[in-house]
Amino acid sequence: MKVTFPHLGNVYMAAKIFLDDLGLDYVIPPLSNPKALEIGAMYSPEEICLPYKIMIGNYIQALEQGADTIIMAGSCGPCRLGEYCELQKNLLKNIGYNVTFITLDVPKDIGKEELLNRIGILMNASGKSSYEGIQALIKGIKAMYLVDEIEKEVYWRAGYEVHKGDCKKILYRYRQDVFATNNPNKALVILKKYLKQIKQVEIDKNKDPLKISIIGEIYTVIESFSNLYIQERLMDYGVSSLRMLTPSWWIKDLIGKTVKLNSIGIRRASKEYLSVGIGGHARECIGEAVLAAKNGQDGAIQLFPVGCMPEIVSKAILPTISKDKNFPIMTLVMDEMTGESGYITRIEAFLDLLERRKLKVV
Amino acid sequence: MKVGIPKGLLYWKYGVFMEVFFAQLGCEVIVSRNTNKELLNLGVKQAVDETCVPIKIFHGHVASLKDQCDLLVIPRVMRMAEREYICPKFCGLPEMIKNSISDLPMITEEPIYAQNLDQLYKSMEVFGRKVTKDKRKIKEAFHKAWKAYEESFCGIYDVGYKMRVALLGHPYNVQDSFLNMNIVEKLHDLEVGVMTEEVVPRREVNAYANQLYKRLFWTFARHCYGSGMYFAKNQFVDGIIYLSAFACGIDSVVIELLKEGIGHFPLLVLKMDEQTGEGGLNTRIEAFIDMIERRKWYESNVSSSRECVHGS
Numbered sequence: 001m002k003v004t005f006p007h008l009g010n011v012y013m014a015a016k017i018f019l020d021d022l023g024l025d026y027v028i029p030p031l032s033n034p035k036a037l038e039i040g041a042m043y044s045p046e047e048i049c050l051p052y053k054i055m056i057g058n059y060i061q062a063l064e065q066g067a068d069t070i071i072m073a074g075s076c077g078p079c080r081l082g083e084y085c086e087l088q089k090n091l092l093k094n095i096g097y098n099v100t101f102i103t104l105d106v107p108k109d110i111g112k113e114e115l116l117n118r119i120g121i122l123m124n125a126s127g128k129s130s131y132e133g134i135q136a137l138i139k140g141i142k143a144m145y146l147v148d149e150i151e152k153e154v155y156w157r158a159g160y161e162v163h164k165g166d167c168k169k170i171l172y173r174y175r176q177d178v179f180a181t182n183n184p185n186k187a188l189v190i191l192k193k194y195l196k197q198i199k200q201v202e203i204d205k206n207k208d209p210l211k212i213s214i215i216g217e218i219y220t221v222i223e224s225f226s227n228l229y230i231q232e233r234l235m236d237y238g239v240s241s242l243r244m245l246t247p248s249w250w251i252k253d254l255i256g257k258t259v260k261l262n263s264i265g266i267r268r269a270s271k272e273y274l275s276v277g278i279g280g281h282a283r284e285c286i287g288e289a290v291l292a293a294k295n296g297q298d299g300a301i302q303l304f305p306v307g308c309m310p311e312i313v314s315k316a317i318l319p320t321i322s323k324d325k326n327f328p329i330m331t332l333v334m335d336e337m338t339g340e341s342g343y344i345t346r347i348e349a350f351l352d353l354l355e356r357r358k359l360k361v362v
Numbered sequence: 363m364k365v366g367i368p369k370g371l372l373y374w375k376y377g378v379f380m381e382v383f384f385a386q387l388g389c390e391v392i393v394s395r396n397t398n399k400e401l402l403n404l405g406v407k408q409a410v411d412e413t414c415v416p417i418k419i420f421h422g423h424v425a426s427l428k429d430q431c432d433l434l435v436i437p438r439v440m441r442m443a444e445r446e447y448i449c450p451k452f453c454g455l456p457e458m459i460k461n462s463i464s465d466l467p468m469i470t471e472e473p474i475y476a477q478n479l480d481q482l483y484k485s486m487e488v489f490g491r492k493v494t495k496d497k498r499k500i501k502e503a504f505h506k507a508w509k510a511y512e513e514s515f516c517g518i519y520d521v522g523y524k525m526r527v528a529l530l531g532h533p534y535n536v537q538d539s540f541l542n543m544n545i546v547e548k549l550h551d552l553e554v555g556v557m558t559e560e561v562v563p564r565r566e567v568n569a570y571a572n573q574l575y576k577r578l579f580w581t582f583a584r585h586c587y588g589s590g591m592y593f594a595k596n597q598f599v600d601g602i603i604y605l606s607a608f609a610c611g612i613d614s615v616v617i618e619l620l621k622e623g624i625g626h627f628p629l630l631v632l633k634m635d636e637q638t639g640e641g642g643l644n645t646r647i648e649a650f651i652d653m654i655e656r657r658k659w660y661e662s663n664v665s666s667s668r669e670c671v672h673g674s
Contacts, residue, residue, distance in 0.1 A: 047614035076579050078447035083615045086576040090622045109445070109577065276440070276473055278453035306412070307609045313454030316410045320461045333412065 001025065001125040003102075004067035006055035007032050009222035010147045011247050013178050013187075018140030021184040022126045022133060029062035032225035036061055041336045043091055050226055050305035050335050051219040052084055056091065063097050071122070074105035078279035079310065081219075139184050141251060146191040148246040150174060153198045155231050159209025159240030162202040168235055170198050210354050213292035214243040215285045216303035217311045220334055221245050227303050227334060228343055237351055242297065244288050245281065266291065273317050280310030286317055293325035298354045300327070301347075306335040328354060363493055365389040366431030366467075368423035369396065371416055371452070372439060374537035379511040380435055383486065386503030387493045392431050394423040397540035401426055406636055408462045414607040415635045416534045417451055417458070419541065424459055424466075433492060434469045442581045444477045449580065449612055468492070479508070517560025518546065525654065526555035528593040530586045530620075531605035531613070535634065542605050542632075543640050545647065552651050557599055559589035566592045574619070583616045587623070594624040601628035601654045603647070608635035628654055 004027045005015060012028050019026045030036070036057025043060075044053045059070055075082045085103040092099050102122065107115045123133055151171070158167045174194040181187050212234060220226045221243055234241045244266070256262030266287030274286045285302065292300045302318060304311035315331055322329045330350045332343065365384040367373065373380070377393070384391050395401065397419050405422025427434060436456045439448060451458070456471040472488045475481040483504055490500035516537060520526060527549065529536050536542065536558055546556050559567070567588030571578050578584045586604075593599045604620070606613035617631055630650040632643065 045614055045618045047609060047611075048618075049611070074576065076445075076577070078450045078453070078580065080611050080615060082579060083576060083619075086574055087615060087618050089575065090618070094622075103576070274454065274457055275471075276438070276453060279447065279450040282450065282454065307611055307614070309450040309611045310454070312410060312412045313451055313458055315412060316454075316458040316461050 001069050001100075002027055002067045003069045003071055003122070003125075004029055004059070004062035005071045006058045007223060007225075008219065008247065009224060010151065010175075011144070013147050013175070014140045014144035014247070016179070017143040017184040017187050018136050020182055020187075021136035021139050022122075022128055024122065024126045027062045027065045027067040029058040029065075029067075032058060032223060037225075037336055043095055045087070047307060048087070049080060049307055051081070051223070052088070053336060054223070054226055055084070056088065059088070059092065059099075060097070063092075063099065068098070069100045069102060071102050071104065074103040076106060076109045136184075139188065141248075143184075143188060143191060144251065145248045146188070146195055147178075148248040150191065150195050150198055152242075152246070153195070155235065155241045155243070157198065157201055157203055157240070158235035159211065159238055160203040160205065160207050162204050164238070166201050167198070168232070170194060170201065171232075171235075208358075210237075210239045210299070210351060210358065211297045212239055212241045212354075213288060213297050213300040214241055214303065215245075215288040215292070215300050216281075216314075216331075217285075217305060217308050218245050218250070218281050220303045220305050222247065226305070227332075228338065228340060230301070230303070230332075230347070233344070233347065237348075239351065242292075244291075245284060263287070269294070273321060274314070278310055278313055280308065282310035282314045285311065285314040286321070289318060289321050289327075289329060290325070293321065293327035298328075298358060299350065300329045301350070302329060302331040304331075304333060306333055328357070363389045363433060364392055364431040365493070366392045366394070366427035366434045368420055368427055368434070368436070369394045370420035370423045370538075371455075371534050372437060373534075375516055375533040376511065378514045379507045380437075382510040383490070383503050383507035384435075384493070386506050387490055387499060389433075389493055392427065394427045397423070397538055399540075402540070402636060410458065410462065412609070413451065413458070414610050415541065416532070416538075416607050417455075418636065419538070420455075421459065421462060425463055428463065428466055432467055434467055435489075436469045436471070438471060438473045440473045440475050442476045445577075445579070446477075446581045446584070447579055448582060449610075482508075515560065517558040518556045519561045520550075520555030520557065523553060523555030525553070525651070525658070526557055526599045527601045527603050527651075527654075528557045528559075528590065528599040529603050529605065530559055530590050532582050532586075532607070532610070535605040535607055541607075541634060543638070543643055545603070545605070545632075545643075548644065548647055549651075552648065554651055557593065559585050562589040562592045570595075570623075578619075580612050583612050583619075586613075586616050587619050590620045591623050594627040600658060601630065601650065603650070604629065604631045606631060606633055608633050628657070 002025045007029060016028060032054050037054055039060050040053035040057035044056050072085055074085055085101055089101045102118050123130065154167045154171045161167050177190050178187050214221055214231060222245060231241050253262045266284050269290040270283045270287035274283055277283050289300050318329045367380050381391050401422035402419055404425045405418040408425055409418040409421040424434060436459050438456050439452045441447060456469060470489055474485040486504050487500055549556055567585060570591035571584040571588040578587060590602055593602060604617060
């Protein structure tokens with residue numbers, strides 16, 4: 001059995017550490033790339049959302065490298081992600097790939113036994129005990145937290161750095177180094193080393209760069225290919241960016257949900273504008289926008305793929321927040337046809353606007 | 363008190379319930395006009411660009427009603443069956459309306475949980491309290507409204523036609539004759555009978571929907587998929603026409619599942635948005651009916667080269 005999984009930002013690093021520790025044979029699909037999107041858009045139904053198309057590209061590129069089992073997260077919210085596994089399974093079968101799908105779904109929906117059963121398939125293939133499995137999982141989660149911590153620092157410090165490009169250098173180097181090793185323990189050490197390094201990057205505390213929150217649909221926000229590397233672009237402009245939705249936040253949220261103690265701050269902030277959870281991450285989007293305004297950020301950019309149902313609701317609410325809090329928010333809608341130049345123009349125009357506001361020229 | 367009910371979205375299925383409920387509470391119920399071009403334009407102007415056309419039409423209805431009533435019913439339907447959802451836009455409907463249309467009268471923002479009668483009553487009690495304090499009256503109105511809903515039937519079951527097609531899709535796409543450009547009449551003119559999902563027994567719908575690997579968790583998706591499979595597998599109709607609003611997230615999934623499930627059974631997907639032209643729609647419907655006719659009466663399924671001619 002050779003497992004693979006769709007990309008979601010930097011989850012592949014943590015997943016690699018987890019799978020290395022478990023001793024499973026795996027293929028990591030090439031990082032999401034235009035070719036993957038092209039393949040995905042060719043086979044996918046026309047009106048399905050962008051993440052689906054990129055994922056199909058990921059799968060096919062991994063299957064060509066010899067993978068035969070796909071691990072995928074499911075959900076049973078009103079979001080379309082929950083239906084992906086069924087559609088993708090049919091799609092891959094119809095175009096002639098013979099794959100096994102292992103969907104990790106919430107136990108509430110498929111039953112605890114079925115979930116354990118599905119995990120059991122993986123554990124059997126690895127030949128490790130469940131204790132070792134949990135150990136591997138802990139390592140994976142630890143790595144996820146470190147990765148997110150490093151990226152958060154990188155994106156935030158980019159606005160303050162003294163020597164332009166320091167942060168970006170670390171960003172690229174750490175990704176390479178972690179990916180190069182197959183030893184999970186060594187990978188964790190490397191991650192810790194880089195976390196220390198990024199915290200020692202020389203910064204100018206007197207600088208007052210533009211600070212922008214990246215909010216919106218979780219996949220588009222995390223998977224930088226799908227948002228045309230917006231945060232890395234902002235680094236080049238000397239802008240500090242902040243994004244709350246990360247894979248580690250998602251893990252924390254998932255655990256918190258069982259006792260209803262998840263992301264209290266965001267929930268409280270969103271209450272005034274959206275009082276109930278409507279599925280997806282619409283409430284988080286609203287909450288983050290309110291928090292960003294409160295925490296003195298200069299603006300926010302909302303990202304979502306075309307046709308994303310919950311985010312359309314939040315897009316309707318955001319102008320009101322913008323008006324109430326005097327806080328600029330721009331919405332960028334992504335799909336496979338999004339052109340780079342138009343995209344950059346919009347971002348630059350938004351940054352100009354923020355800068356002029358900051359200098360009180362307007 | 364004047365209560366306004368916009369004739370859009372779920373009104374097409376549950377409108378009678380709301381009408382009777384508020385009428386029984388002694389309110390004057392004002393239902394907006396049938397959808398027309400003017401209302402659509404009004405809605406398009408107000409609503410967020412990215413939404414689907416039924417939501418835009420709903421915005422139009424709300425905008426046309428807002429000056430005529432004291433209370434506007436904007437149902438926030440959270441759930442219609444246990445462990446199922448409907449489109450997230452319904453859960454955020456009051457927010458979308460509130461933030462897009464100004465100068466609204468009082469609106470109903472409270473969530474409606476309709477997975478069972480008790481829950482529904484609890485939700486409706488909150489609505490009723492906006493009008494009266496008399497709990498007994500609310501209860502009575504609720505029961506009368508429920509009875510009226512149960513007795514109502516909004517589906518279509520045509521008999522006596524040589525050919526019949528099933529018309530599937532969300533109720534507001536199938537029932538709103540402006541949105542679907544009076545497709546039922548068009549089909550009748552072509553001497554084709556129509557069936558809708560309401561005529562399929564719930565048991566059958568669930569049986570087909572449960573055959574999927576992943577449980578379908580949208581109520582209307584279950585209805586459409588289950589009834590479509592039922593129609594196709596039992597050869598109850600000669601073809602299926604699926605009415606779908608452009609950029610509908612749920613339909614994008616259901617159509618794929620249905621295509622996979624029914625195999626070579628004739629299926630026509632009609633996408634509708636505010637720019638859909640009637641001419642193109644007519645052509646497609648006629649071509650589809652011609653195709654079924656030929657398949658049924660003039661051709662066998664085997665071509666001269668003994669390959670399947672129809673289907674993808």
